[in-house]
Amino acid sequence: MQSLERDRGMTQPDTVLSVRNLNKVYQNAVSWGRPGSKSHVVRDVSFDMRQGEILGLMGESGSGKTTLGRLVLQLLPLTSGQVMLEGRELSAMTMQALRPLRARMQMIFQDPLFAFNPRHTVHQILSMPLRLHPELVARHGPVNGQISQILAQVGLPQDILHRYPxxxxxxxxxxxxxxxxxxxxxxxxxxxEATSALDVCVQAQILNLLLDLRDQLGLTILFIAHDLTAMGLVCDRVAVMLRGRIVEIAPTAELFSRPRHPYTASLLQAIPRIGSRAATASSAVVPARIAAGQDMDHGCPFRMSCRWAVEVCARTDTTLRLFEDGHWSACHREDLELPGI
Structure with missing residues (x-):
């Protein structure tokens, strides 16, 4: 069985994004004269993404998914680690050196209404990025021509340009x-969470659009979501986050059918299914019982809720290990046979 530690220095020729040992720590405020504690919201995260791949990032609220996405895009300062885009290390660049590369990495927000200036028309919204990157205008043609092209690609009519969000x-x-x-x-x-604010019918349309655009443009997409059904439809691989750590990464079909980490299995068993009975006591997740001051920085982050936890789970940190081709898991219990869907 191979450890991810050995694999961290190796990237494939078609690797677009490479993340190594990424950490984000927040220093909490001083309280009653005592130094504030530290919140480790992203902990030692490493993964690669190939060109044209859609990697799903799933986990409960507060697991660190959005923070990780913003660290990858350099929208937040990282505490330690490396982020490399197309072979260039972003985390070592100054803001001035990074600016031209921002065109190479973009974000789709959960609710664009709050990401748009309500006083800007669609034309202003779409033209502003090009005006900030005039080299793209020189390379690909006039602003209006590029706007017309992208509207056609996303399935919007040309007569919306002077309307507001x-x-x-x-x-x-x-x-x-x-x-x-x-x-x-x-x-x-x-x-x-690009589809979480939409109804089911519109969600399907947006998911199909993302797949079409991936195929047409060769996009690499980090798809952050808590909707496992949507993730199963569009993602090539899925990474599972818990308390800032990635505890499992695998091809989507493999992870859904044969999870290797108890936390992944608990998320899958929580998916509502028509005609299925409620989770049984043997598969249900026990709510975490964490005593005040209890150290959760060491050992497995799921041990307080895991019915399969043993002594080593509290004593020893977990690391991702390769079980099958492309299936990595950070669980001490290699003997477990966990239910999938």
Whole structure:
């Protein structure tokens, strides 16, 4: 069985994004004259993404998914680690050196209504990124021509350019948000809960659009979501986060059918299914019982809720290890046979 530690220095020729030992620590405020504690929200995260791959990042609220996405895009300062985009280390660059590369990495937000200036028309929203990167205008043609092209690619009519964001439905706004992200022709897109605010029918349309755009443009997409059903439809691989750590990474079909980490299995068993009975006592997750002051910085982060936890789970930190081709898990219990879906 191979450890991820040996694999961390190796990247494939078609690797677009490489993240190594990424950490983000927040220093809490001083309270009653005592030094504040530290919150380790992203802990020693490493992974690679190939060109054209959609990697899902799943986990409960507060697991660190959005923070990780913002660290990858250099929207937050990292505490330690490396982020490399197309072979260039972003984390070592100054803000001035990083600016031209921001066109190569973009974000699709959960609710674009709050990401748009309500006083800007669609034309202003889509033209602003190009005006900030005039080299793309010189390389790919006039602003209006590029706007017309991207509107066609995301399935929007040309007559919307002088309307405002609040005049559109949620699905239309999300298409505008996707258009704004893609108009700079990025190689990497972080989609942060891009479909969670939409109804089911519109969700399916946006997911199909992302798949089509991936195929047409060769996009690499980090797909952050808590909707495991959506993730199963679009993602090539899935990474599972818990308390700032990645505890499992595998091809989507393999992870859903044969999870290797008890936390992953608990998330899968929580998916509602028509005609299925409620989770049994043997598969249900026991709520974590964490005493005040208890050290959760060491050992397995899921041990307080895991019915299979043993002494080593509290004593020894877990690291990702390779079980099968492309299936990594950070669980001490290698003997477990866990239920999938």
């Amino acid at each position: 609040q005049e559109f439905s949620g699905g239309q706004r999300q298409r505008i948000g996707i258009a704004r992200a893609l108009i700079l022709r990025p190689s990497l897109v972080v989609a942060d």
